[in-house]
Amino acid sequence: MGRRVAHLVRGKMIDYIEFDDGFAIVKTTPPKNILGVTLAASGVRTKYGVTIVGIKTPGNDFTYATPESIVTAGDLVIVSGERHRVERFSNEP
Secondary structure (H helix, E strand, O other): OHHHHHHHHHOOEEEEEEOOOOEEEEEEOOOHHHEOOEHHHHOHHHHHOOEEEEEEOOOOOEEEOOOOOEEOOOOEEEEEEEHHHHHHHHOOO
C-alpha cells in the first residue's frame, strides 16, 4: 500500500496497481506528444514499451483503445506494462 501511495503523490498518476511480477496498470493523464494522432502513429508501444488499454474522454465512459484511437487534451488513459515503463510514460510532460 505504501508503494502505491508513493506513486500517486509524486507524479501524474491518478491510480496505480502493481502486480508481483513487476507488471503495473496505471490511470494517468497522457503526455502531450501523443495528443491528436492515432495511437499507431504516436508510437507509444515502440517509444515507451507500454500499451494504452483504455481512454476516458470527459463526459463519456472509458472505451477500449485501438490503434486508430486518438487521445485528446483532457483525456485520461489506462496504461499497462512493466512498472518502470509505465512510470516513465506517466512522468512525460
